[in-house]
Amino acid sequence: MYDGMLAETVQITGDGGDLIAAYLARPLAPGPLPGVVIAHHMPGWDEWTKEVARHFARNGYLALCPHLFHRDAPDASPDDAAAAARANGGAPDDRVMGDLGGAVATVRALTNSNGKVAVLGHCSGGRQAYLSACRLPIDAAVDCYGGGVIMPDENLSPAMPVAPIELTPQMQAPLLGLFGNEDRFPTAEQVDQIEETLKANGKTYEIHRYDGAGHAFFCTVRPSYRVEAALDGWERIFTFLGHHLAA
């Protein structure tokens, strides 16, 4: 099977019509192909997240990862931009939804798209994937250990004024959640609470938990990487997206 791909940094139209950087990895195939928009983790728009995009492309997906901290430091390196975003109080949820929505539209407009697009994210991106399932017209969402889906009132801020869990009744996309039982953000108890809320609201979801894994178990360049959980997680992601993003 031919597995050539094109991977490059492009500009896309994000929130408010702003141009922001994004990393696009796409198979060199006529399609039609499913798409996935990747919300990067809190350390930023880094090399590992771009590798995740290429992994999706190698597996037949149009993968686009917008630089969600672009505006915090337009010309700076991604790690300096992540530091600037933190100093600014974090990327505002509304802006992130605008950027991810722009990315979804960009993928759908590619000539070899099948029109079906998911949002997937790790860490803070997992929280944003959950928000996307509630706020964006997408076909599926994957939350990989997203912290802050449940937020105590004292953690709410102008940038993040609503806990995503409160928006669960509005969720319209099927959700896959992958969590480590040793994670503290979210805790196993919070994952139980998320699942109970999804169930009570009659949503389409799958939640999988991994013993011996904590936060960031997918991240191959960190000591938190857990190969068994990550390999099983990837399998579940491709099964879930294969079902929900079929043309």
Add this chain to the structure above:
Amino acid sequence: MCSYITEQPTLSGSAKGGAGWFRIQAASVYFDHPQHALDDHTLNVDLLGERPDQRLALELSAEAARALVTSIEAALAAGEASHLRSSGRS
């Protein structure tokens, strides 16, 4: 963790980073994911200038961070006492 819990003191002074020397205007201090250190979580300090590339970043284990705090306190106490004596004010 992936929290935005951050201490943000206003500081003055100078630092030298990848972009050379710059005037410090603020700092972010937080215990969260590092970019480079091989720990799950580290005590991170960003000394920030006017531009985003004016940043001096530290990622320390909790133990190293506490040792640094102790050293800073000790150096301040000894240094300030010495300089006050030498200026004839004590």
